[in-house]
Amino acid sequence: MSSCQEAPALYRCEDCFGPSLWCQSCVVSNHARNPLHRIKEWNGKFFDRITLKGLGLHVQLGHEVSDRCIRPELSSNDNFVIVDCHGIHEVALNYCACETGETKTTQLLWAWWLPSTVSDPQSAATFAVLEQYHLLSFESKVSAYGFYHSLVRQSDNTGATPIRDRYQAFMRMVREWQHLRMLKRAGRGHDPEGLAAMQPGQCANLPDDWDRVPAKKNDKADPSLGRGWQFFIEDQQFKAHLAEHVDEPQEKSTCSSHNAVNDVDTKSAKGLSATGVGAIDCARHNMKLPNGFNMDYLVFSALKGTPLKHLFISYDIACQWHKKLWNRMPRLAEDLHFNTTDKVIQFLVPKFHLPAHIDTCHTSFSFNFMKGVGHTNREAIERGCANINPVSSSTKAMGPGSRRDTLDDHFADWNWKKVVSLGLLLSRKMKEAVSEHKAHRVILEQLESTLATETLAVYKAEIEEWENDRNNPNPFESKVKSKLCKSPDDSTADMLA
Structure with a gap:
């Protein structure tokens, strides 16, 4: 039953605890702090998917949830998309345009949402989904393509509701996340000299024009974020x-x-970049x-x-x-x-x-x-x-x-x-x-006890001389040649003689 008891309880949340039903007003107010939960509406026959945006929820950035912004600024075109662990969500997003308000990018990051670009972003990914994909890629080697489209199906497994495609944006955010995690693990985030002091092998840096890279596959169009x-x-x-x-x-x-040596100049390998x-x-x-x-x-x-x-x-x-x-x-x-x-x-x-x-x-x-x-x-x-x-x-x-x-x-x-x-x-x-060590020591002592003391001393001296200078005779090479192990130049008849 709806908590207000004033309107039909037609809505349920797939992600909240318990099977409670709410009216439209209550489901919106109860999800001010959980704007990415999945909501379903009873249509008289079954529960059908509906968005919190469609029910009237506006997400206000730059303020506490309980505070009111006097200068809210709607995200351009009102088509903001969030990629999250529960799926792909369209949200009605308001930035704070107050004089003390931070940049749009900063406001998104305060919400733990990584924007897809630094200039007028139209999509973002939650830190949670980026961490989830990151760990899954390590442990299961899942592809970003497969992971992203599993989120699409999690949002709507019927294909009846078109979901704005943000795959390319997701890939860009994944690369940014990987890069930022690398900087964090290397302890570079608070380096007083900043990223400009990076040296080869230390970590990575973002090229100045990383956010304007076109979707082509060559070194100029798709540079590495970490330059060696x-x-x-x-x-x-x-x-x-x-x-x-x-x-x-x-x-x-x-x-x-060895193929790695003899085949290096073959036509199939000549001129390949890798x-x-x-x-x-x-x-x-x-x-x-x-x-x-x-x-x-x-x-x-x-x-x-x-x-x-x-x-x-x-x-x-x-x-x-x-x-x-x-x-x-x-x-x-x-x-x-x-x-x-x-x-x-x-x-x-x-x-x-x-x-x-x-x-x-x-x-x-x-x-x-x-x-x-x-x-x-x-x-x-x-x-x-x-x-x-x-x-x-x-x-x-x-x-x-x-x-x-x-x-x-x-x-x-x-x-x-x-x-x-x-x-x-x-x-x-x-x-x-x-x-x-104890077991092998016993075995070594048993072996050495079978050899004459003079023979053992000579053999140890030969080994030490070879270890100190490899130009000395190798004591491990057999001094007796088998008739079945002659050089390849020997005839078959000699080998079988």
């Missing part, structure tokens, strides 16, 4: 570098026939490094300025890639040059990928025989790929700037989840390491 200040490298300098070396042939692999995405990960913690996506260029970009003195660089085809690496470095921009004089840098191949290499690689590039790496397998980046691959259903249809910003956002969330769970993870691993 997160995980992707700065795009223009990278493309300029590629243009200088586009005609240089790739040396063929001397190991197995054939995939490379990444730089911390092998121990599976964290994404800044400026480490887009192999020489991104490695030097990611390691620029690193204080680390001993580096293990792992790559599926490190045996081929590391050749002449330092000779190639001068071709890069000077700010990417890497000081190697005070560092020890060693190259390895991840454990899962190593069996596909030739025998020499199995000892020279193995984590198992490298001092200082523990039981690292360096396949962490593959686990990251499993997390990010489902996003391709969304990014494949995006422009280059939107694609980079979206991937940046997902990589940042990957790191964020790692950071907040690091305490529990390291505690668990430490407990496991203590018990495993």
Whole structure:
């Protein structure tokens, strides 16, 4: 029954607690603080959808709900649309035009509504729906298109009532939200030097003309909001570098026939703006490094300025890639040059990928025989790929700037989840390491007890000499060649002899 008892109770709210029915006047007054609730009207046969705007509710910004504005200003064309968790809502929106009133954008933000543009916005999204989509995109990899149109159906699943299309506006607000959340997480919101002090790898900035970008899909029309200040490298300098070396042939692999090496100059890949995405990960913690996506260029970009003195660089085809690496470095921009004089840098191949290499690689590039790496397998980046691959259903249809910003956002969330769970993870691993150390110590002592003391001493000395200088003979290489494992130049008859 209606609380006023003066008019027919024909209206119910889908989002309020309980099945109460109200008259038109009561349902409007009761929703002054909840203007985005879904209302239905009894038409004599069933409850039909009706908007609070249609019932006469006006949302007044710039004042408390109980206060009256003496100079209300109706939003232009009276067609304001709000995207919310409950659906897409048309609202009658009044701004405050008093002398002390804030800008329209500020008034919307005070209501926790993110406007779609800074000049005379016609739509906004609630902070709640932006956060909901943000988390869903991380955990379920739902596309913005699918999410938005599920809200459309939630508003009217019959299709009988046309709903103003705000998909493009929603996409713009999603990018703004991602960008603002990144700034917040990086602690940049209250930096006294502002965004102008940003440095590559720190965060991101908005181009001056971001709100006038046309809906076309190229770098000029769809620039990234973060100019190399997160995980992707700065795009223009990278493309300029590629243009200088586009005609240089790739040396063929001397190991197995690695496609990443031998197919780089094929017609199917020649001239493409991108054939995939490379990444730089911390092998121990599976964290994404800044400026480490887009192999020489991104490695030097990611390691620029690193204080680390001993580096293990792992790559599926490190045996081929590391050749002449330092000779190639001068071709890069000077700010990417890497000081190697005070560092020890060693190259390895991840454990899962190593069996596909030739025998020499199995000892020279193995984590198992490298001092200082523990039981690292360096396949962490593959686990990251499993997390990010489902996003391709969304990014494949995006422009280059939107694609980079979206991937940046997902990589940042990957790191964020790692950071907040690091305490529990390291505690668990430490407990496991203590018990495993005891067990492996017993196994090692049992093995060493089977060897003569003189033989063990010689073997340890050979290992230490090789660890200190890789030019010394590799003690892990077999000194006995099997007749079934001769070089490819041997005849089949010799191999079977």
